[in-house]
Amino acid sequence: MTSASRSRWSSGGGGGGTHGLLRSEVFQVFKEVDHILHGGDVGTWDILIGLQALAPVTAVYGNTDGLELRGKLPQVAQLQLDGFDIVVTHGDQFGQPTPAKLHDAFPKAEIIVYGHTHKPLLELVDRTVTVMNPGGAGPKRFALAPSVGILELEPGIPPRARLVRL
Structure with missing residues (x-):
């Protein structure tokens, strides 16, 4: 669903798969983020308006x-x-997106946030590229727990990232 980031160091919230449902837990997890990255399957424009109240x-x-x-x-x-x-991409244009496929498609990216599969994933590709699928933050799908991701960014330091179950 969504990823987020924060600054002096920045915090980014990552998410996707809201499918028209913005869970109250998202507001708690993202309350201090500086930017929100949404990996698609938003559902309605109102979801983005709600998220913009945070960052x-x-x-x-x-x-x-x-x-x-x-x-x-x-x-x-x-x-x-x-x-x-x-x-940031949904990833459906790659069929079943994988970190390797995404890295091949976007070789200059240092961080890639995507959605589509709803399966939370955090992987380092080629020791330098952080690939995150924050999972789905909307309705429960595919027997997967709702989740989001948090990125902590500070210039000159590799990004720190984590997945958060809602």
């Missing part, structure tokens, strides 16, 4: 998002936070 949001559309969101959100977002090159 700026970078979001992409997912395979279940309708025309309204597809018209407003990109399939892939690229940004820099605290000097880190970050890519």
Whole structure:
């Protein structure tokens, strides 16, 4: 679902798969983040408005998002936070996305946040690229517990990341 980040050092909240449901636990976990990264399957524009009450949001559309969101959100977002090159994508364009496929597609990214599978994952690729699937923060799907991710970013130091069950 969503990832987040924080600054002096920055904290980023990562999430995806809200599917129209913004759990109250997300507000607690993301209360001190500086930026929110949403990996798609947002559900409704109101979800992003709710998240923007916490921090700026970078979001992409997912395979279940309708025309309204597809018209407003990109399939892939690229940004820099605290000097880190970050890519956010849903990942469905890769079939079953894997950290290796994502790294091959976005070789300059230092952090990749994606969704689609709803399976929480945190992996280091080539010893330098952090790949995170924060899981799904919306309705429970596929017998997986709802979750989000937190990234802690500080220039010159490798990113620290963790997954948080809701």
